[in-house]
Amino acid sequence: MAAQPLEARKGTIGSAEDRLRLPLYICLHLAGFVCSTMVLTWGLFVLFFMALGGFSLDGLMHQIHNLSSRYVAADRERIxxxxQIVAVAHLLVAGGLIVLRRHRILPADLNKGSTDHG
Incomplete structure (x- = not known):
């Protein structure tokens, strides 16, 4: 859809397209917030394993090998x-990040209102 001049759009202010614009914008923003929080959570797990490995790639790979070999050798109850431990840790870290990033949950320009005062 090409951008229309303001004069051509004045009659469509209450249209279905305009009513959907804000909820879709908020949903897109929330999807971005959830995805970025997930990536930050995974990054903190990598940082944790890097710290265990002495902040070296060799140490990181050694820690991951140690974890994966124990996982493969474990029985069903241990797995x-x-x-459960990984799920709880992921929820705790994600919850902490959400608390720290709570000012980013809603779009910052949501309260600015419309610049169209016509």
Whole structure:
């Protein structure tokens, strides 16, 4: 859809397209917030393993190998316990990040209003 001049759009202010614009904008912003929080959470897990490995790539790979070899050798109950620990840790880290980034949940320019005063 090409951009229309303001004069051509004045009659469509209450249209369905205009009513959907704000909820879609908020949903897109929230999707971006959730995705960026997820990436930050994964990054903190990598940072944790980097710290365990002495902040070197060799140490990181050694820690990941140690974790994966224990996971492969574990029985069913131990694997289930490991999955629960990872899920709880992920939820705690994500929850902490959401609390720290709570000012980013809603778009910053949401309260500015419309610049169209016509």
């Amino acid at each position: 289930q316990s490991f999955k």
